[in-house]
Amino acid sequence: MSTKSGIDQDALIQMFAQATARQGETLRQAVSAATLKALQGRELTLQNVRSVLQSVTQAASAGAAQNPGSATDVQKLLEKAFDGMDAALLKAVQAHRTALQQFVSQGADLQQGPLKTALANLEKMEDVFFTTVGKAIQDAAAPVQSAWQPVLDAMKHKGTDTGAQAAATVEQLLAQAHHTLRESRAMGLRTAQALLEGYSTLVSGVLIGMTEGLQQGSAEASAPSTRKR
Structure with missing residues (x-):
């Protein structure tokens, strides 16, 4: 069954229920692939990231509750689940x-604008990761919650x-943006300086053109008349 987040929870539940520590x-690879596929199928907003992580965590918890392995084995499987989600979020x-x-x-x-929001969302990504997983395991069976807690504690540390x-x-990105801005300002200053340095030459050229024009006009005015009588 695929949820609105695009995750086939039934498939993941079955995998976790039957998996061994080996x-x-x-x-981990299956969780990563499923998480990444779900993220690729929607806009990469924090809301959608939360939805996908919640679905994956719930499926992992439900499957772990059915797993016949020891508490230690189940904890190791949940560690792999967390690592799989981490790998997808890294992408x-x-x-x-x-x-x-x-x-x-x-x-x-x-x-400014959407870029500022995108940068802020990047800074929040890890907090969203921990918070979402933490909330998603609250409805899990007590043994599964107990298995999840050391995983979260270790990852937070x-x-x-x-x-x-x-x-x-x-x-x-901030360093690159600062460098680009600084370079663009430097380029603007260099361009302005070049124009200033060439200003005198430019004026001289204009003046030469004006002088030649005046000289030509004067020569035409002083030339003897050749009108027929």
């Missing part, structure tokens, strides 16, 4: 970066790849 990497951050760089390279101001990339992206 299949953790396969599970989303990179997509934001590529798009914003195109605007910055053209001299766009990152502190360690930090996510998404958060690290988002922070680096914001810093790099």
Whole structure:
């Protein structure tokens, strides 16, 4: 069953219910692919990111509740679920970066309009990640909540790849925007200086043209008349 977020929760539930600890990497890749596919099918807003993460987390929790493995094994599977979502969000951050760089390279101001909002959303991405997963597990069975908590605590302490990339992206884009603005101002100053330096030459050229015109007019006026009598 696909939810409004574009996630086939039934398929994920079945995977988590049947997976063993040895299949953790396969599970991580499946979660990453499903999350990324859902994100690609909609506008990359924070609201849509929350919706996708919530659906994935709920499916992982429901499947983990049915898994016959030990508490330790279930926790490891949930770690892979979190890693899979993190990998997908990392791709989303990179997509934001590529798009914003195109605007910055053209001299766009990152502190205005939609670009300012996009930059702010990047800064919030990791917080949204933790908050959404945390809320999504509240309705899960008690054993699953207990298995999720160490995962969240460890990731908050360690930090996510998404958060690290988002922070680096914001810093790099702001530096690039500042450099581009500074370069454009420098170019403007160099152009103005070049015009100023050539101003005297320009005036001389105009004056020469005016002088030649006056001389030509004077010569024509002083020439003897050749009218027929």
